[in-house]
Amino acid sequence: MLNTVHALSLEPLYRRRVFQSSRKVDCHAQVANELSEHDLFWKGDDVDTVLFKAAIQQLQIFMLKYGAEVIVRPRLFNGFALVHMTLSGSAEIESDGRKVCIPQGHTALIAPKRNLRLWWQAGSEQLILKVPLALFEELRAAGQSAPLELPSVLLLPPQAAPYWDLLIQSLLRVLALPEQGQGQGQGEWVRHFERSAVQFLLSQLTSTVEPVTSPSGAQRGASQCADSLVGAGKLQRLDMLERYIRSRLCAPLALADLAGAAGVSVRTLNALCHQQYGVAPMDLLRNIRLDAVRERLLTHPGANVTDTAFEFGFGHLGRFSAYYRERFGELPKQTRGMLR
Template sequence: MQNISQSLSLAPLYRHRVFQSTRKVDCHAQVANELSEHDLFWKGDDVDTVLFKAAIRQLQIFMLKYGAEVIVRPRLFNGFALVHMTLSGTAEIEADGQKVCIPQGKTALIAPKRNLRLWWQAGSEQLILKVPMALFDELSAQGQSGPANMPSLFLLPEHAAPHWDLLIQSLLRVLALPGQNDGHTEWISHFERGAAQFLLSQLTSTYTAGPTAAGIAADESADGLIGAGKLQRLDMLEKYIRTRLCAPLALADLANAAGVSVRALNALCHQHHGVAPMDLLRNIRLDAARERLLTHPGANITDTAFEFGFGHLGRFSAYYRERFGELPKQTRGCTR
């Protein structure tokens, strides 16, 4: 069955092109002006940036494509959050120590407190919804529950994706109205509030659920760690992994490095990275291998796989393609 996100009708948005350019300086300046100040690092010269933007009432919708592979480091957002939806390709987002991969059809809410880094695969297209924090505050004042503090990074659950896709399609259809005059004002505001309310409801069910049996079990498995204590354990774990990228490591080794039980480590990794500890280990090794192939055009793929802990070349290639949307040889080919 086709994912709804693959069949979104973007025609109403495509009537509002801000710019299209193959010049890196122009692209950087235009996107910064429309979205947020940021540092932009290009990997390759295949620049074909296009930006579409449409304002509804309180919300703004963007479609952005760079063409080339890029790393973006935005400044902290001032009074807004972004909802990031990958239309094609793959993106990776790291906010305040949390990292998630966002392949085609996945959606994440981003509201960084300290730092943010985004990696976009070459040729990928991203649909971005800019939501003012004032709208979330307004809904909270009206009784819509939500977490006390907006999380830095929240990956929309799989079961919620079809409902979110339908909400986005409704917002896109609003753009097709002949004129957003007073006769449509309340109706349009209803769709905007509905989208924000849906996000708050997903945050509520994830972060503020009552003490159910599952919730109590999760608390126990986290060994009572809270706040900075969790981040410190995760930092210890990542430092341990990065100094042993080619070493054979077991789950018990990772738990010992973080100073927690295996059950607690599993809960922490799922909460902050969305994956199990051994999957996190593999992802960090894949990231390191990709960096090697990007920075060393002549690197041998087999040697690179072994250097970063992958003893089977076929599985390495399969994992690599699953994470980055291309084979290792394609990455190396782009750098030549």
């Protein structure tokens, strides 16, 4: 079924098909029921959705294909993280403002704190591992390491891919075991494979996320300044920036204003925002304002689109509509129409 760079044998998973459909409403409802509540925006009519699912012990593993190009905006995860492997095609993930591309053969850990947006290329197929946060914490505590703080999105480095594939293949082979054989000995063996996979993810948390673009020589100095702000210091600067933006959603703001609010230079702020969010500071400002517009339209059925755009700092309606559609996959009036 799959044309994939991964040398994975997915036959045990293929014996556990949840559904297959070409009806958009059915596809949305089924995936929401199995994975997470979400908004789903179709960018074509070539719908051929298929979902496979298997539970191991604490982990769940899925294979999902939509057929058409889609934009997915899930609700915040409740007590779990996802590991997203692109088997064919390409995907893009924007989690808490940080954007990464996951081409075929790559894997990312996703644990959003504020918002999440996924784009899947038409025909792409994804293997998804659902991991309880409690299992991460259990293994972290057993290793007596510092308190766990999962990143919003972590792209596994290419050198980790062969080891991760071996771990996933071990989990897939577990699915082929006869259920009646789940005695104490075999149960401990299965538990070992689950914990090994999650322990490997924990080991990667100290790895550097692959940059979306390689920094030029002129950017390295600012990146080094941003790197000097580590741990709580870096997060404090970014929290100061976000609070400043959210308190001035309708005010005209310049790049120098944002840098001053964060207490850093413009160059350092630019590097910080690219490291943490995957976008420039002014793009971050625009995205936060767009999110505020969408929240208003979704929670206030009578809200006027033009008035709302002006209220949150968008003075040019044409550009506002283009930005909104690029971020959410639909026009503002379509968002408001969802409530009718």
